[in-house]
Amino acid sequence: YGAVFSFIGVGYPIVEGSVISVSRTAIDIGGIEKTDSSGGLNGSSNLNEACYMISYGHKVSPIILVGASVKVITSSIDIYSSTGYGADLGVILKPFTFLNCGLNIQNILQPSITLNSEADKYPTNIRLGIALEIMPSQLSLFADGMVMNVLPQNSVYSDGYKVPIRWFSGMEYKLTDNIRLRGGINY
Numbered sequence: 001y002g003a004v005f006s007f008i009g010v011g012y013p014i015v016e017g018s019v020i021s022v023s024r025t026a027i028d029i030g031g032i033e034k035t036d037s038s039g040g041l042n043g044s045s046n047l048n049e050a051c052y053m054i055s056y057g058h059k060v061s062p063i064i065l066v067g068a069s070v071k072v073i074t075s076s077i078d079i080y081s082s083t084g085y086g087a088d089l090g091v092i093l094k095p096f097t098f099l100n101c102g103l104n105i106q107n108i109l110q111p112s113i114t115l116n117s118e119a120d121k122y123p124t125n126i127r128l129g130i131a132l133e134i135m136p137s138q139l140s141l142f143a144d145g146m147v148m149n150v151l152p153q154n155s156v157y158s159d160g161y162k163v164p165i166r167w168f169s170g171m172e173y174k175l176t177d178n179i180r181l182r183g184g185i186n187y
Contacts, residue, residue: 084112086111106127
């Protein structure tokens with residue numbers, strides 16, 4: 001099977017302190033074998049998922065930056081296809097030149113995809129993070145945590161609901177103006 005992941009995006013400053021961008025992220029998988037109820041081959045199919053985003057960011061003050069994205073998500077497999085719409089919000093605080101703190105609410109407007117009969121709703125996640133410059137313009141450390149699915153559907157969790165929490169950390173070292181080494185670990 002051939003899977004192709006692709007991304008393209010462009011950002012453009014529209015006025016002092018404001019940027020607008022558009023992007024497309026997609027995965028395409030072709031040649032998926034289809035079978036009938038007895039296990040016999042019945043042709044092949046494709047799976048395609050894409051997210052188209054329009055984003056806007058604005059520098060409110062020297063220490064506060066805000067942004068928002070609206071997105072259109074398309075999904076198709078075999079003869080089924082669906083489109084969903086969503087939105088994200090974010091804010092970055094820069095209290096010191098060496099420290100950035102961020103908050104992102106993913107899917108504050110939750111996209112919903114219905115391929116056959118049951119809707120799949122994207123979860124609302126909250127992500128908090130920090131970036132700390134240890135050596136100015138040379139070495140930075142990053143850490144963030146994500147609280148997943150903060151707005152669950154009650155009917156889905158009949159046996160009780162536990163909030164999944166994920167963590168991520170990493171570092172970046174600047175070798176030259178054009179080469180940086182990055183590494184990280186997660187939960």
